[in-house]
Amino acid sequence: MKTGDGAAEGGRAVGRQERRRRKLHDELYETAIRLFVVQGYEATTMEQIAESADVARATVFNHFAQKVGFLEEWGVRRRARVAEILGAEHAEDLPVGDRLRRYLKEMSDLNVASRAETTVLMDASARYGNLLHDPSLERELGRIVDEGRRRGEIRAGSDCDQVGQLLAACYFSTILRWVREEPPPFDLHQRIAGALDIILLGLLADRGDAGA
Numbered sequence: 001m002k003t004g005d006g007a008a009e010g011g012r013a014v015g016r017q018e019r020r021r022r023k024l025h026d027e028l029y030e031t032a033i034r035l036f037v038v039q040g041y042e043a044t045t046m047e048q049i050a051e052s053a054d055v056a057r058a059t060v061f062n063h064f065a066q067k068v069g070f071l072e073e074w075g076v077r078r079r080a081r082v083a084e085i086l087g088a089e090h091a092e093d094l095p096v097g098d099r100l101r102r103y104l105k106e107m108s109d110l111n112v113a114s115r116a117e118t119t120v121l122m123d124a125s126a127r128y129g130n131l132l133h134d135p136s137l138e139r140e141l142g143r144i145v146d147e148g149r150r151r152g153e154i155r156a157g158s159d160c161d162q163v164g165q166l167l168a169a170c171y172f173s174t175i176l177r178w179v180r181e182e183p184p185p186f187d188l189h190q191r192i193a194g195a196l197d198i199i200l201l202g203l204l205a206d207r208g209d210a211g212a
Contacts, residue, residue, distance in 0.1 A: 025063050028053050032070045037117050041071075041124035071129040074121050079136065082106040096148025097200050103144065104171060104196060108189050111175060119179040126176055138168035163199070170195045 031053040035044045046067055050057040064070055082103060086092075091102050111118045125131035142164025148154045154163075174195060178188050 024055070024059070028055070028060055028063050029070060029073060032064075032067075033074065033117065033121070036070070036120050036124065041067075041120055041128070068129050071121060071125045071131075072134075075125065075131070075134065075136070078107070078110055079140065081110065083140075092147075096144060096151070096153045099144055099148075100141065100167070100196060100200070101193065103141070104167075104192050105189060107171065108192055111178070112188055115179070115184070118175070122175055122179050126172075131172060132169075137171065138164040140164075141167045166199060167196070170199065 028049065032044070032049045035048060035052060044067075046060050046064075047057055050060045053060070064073075085106050086099075086102060089102075091099050094102065111122075122131070138161075142160045145154055145158070145163045145167075146160040149156070149158055149160055154160070171192065174188070174191055178184055178186065178191070
């Protein structure tokens with residue numbers, strides 16, 4: 001749908017200049033990610049990104065003030081893609097356990113489908129970025145847990161923020177182990193699903209099962 005010069009977004013028209021800015025932003029992002037995968041994050045400079053995208057060096061800095069900005073946007077885009085997929089499937093109607101499984105499965109699917117990219121970008125995010133301190137994923141997972149708690153699916157008194165932190169930390173540590181060995185040391189989907197089951201079900205056996 002278009003309104004005047006641009007497509008409507010949130011009830012507002014997006015003008016031609018803004019569309020061009022976003023198009024260039026996407027091109028710079030895609031150029032940087034491609035270079036990171038081919039020659040490594042550390043070896044890639046902002047000058048090389050500018051040259052490959054055929055723009056001035058200052059143009060790159062206008063869109064990404066630091067090289068680490070590409071890593072941050074990579075994470076944002078992945079989470080947005082998962083949210084888009086789950087939104088189309090109305091995953092918010094699922095029980096909390098199934099919803100967490102679907103969310104982490106979609107994240108794992110993205111990693112498996114682009115292992116070379118994930119290997120470079122996830123490792124670089126851990127070394128140079130804010131991967132292990134960025135609360136974005138833990139907040140999203142904590143929000144899902146909190147919705148389950150309000151529906152009575154999670155034990156009353158559970159600290160949803162802490163559960164979100166635990167799930168995010170488990171996810172990132174598992175991905176980092178998976179990308180740092182070649183070939184992959186384990187089945188990513190299976191390992192993440194198993195970790196989620198431990199968190200959801202707990203470790204201690206019921207007393208009735210202790211003698212089994």
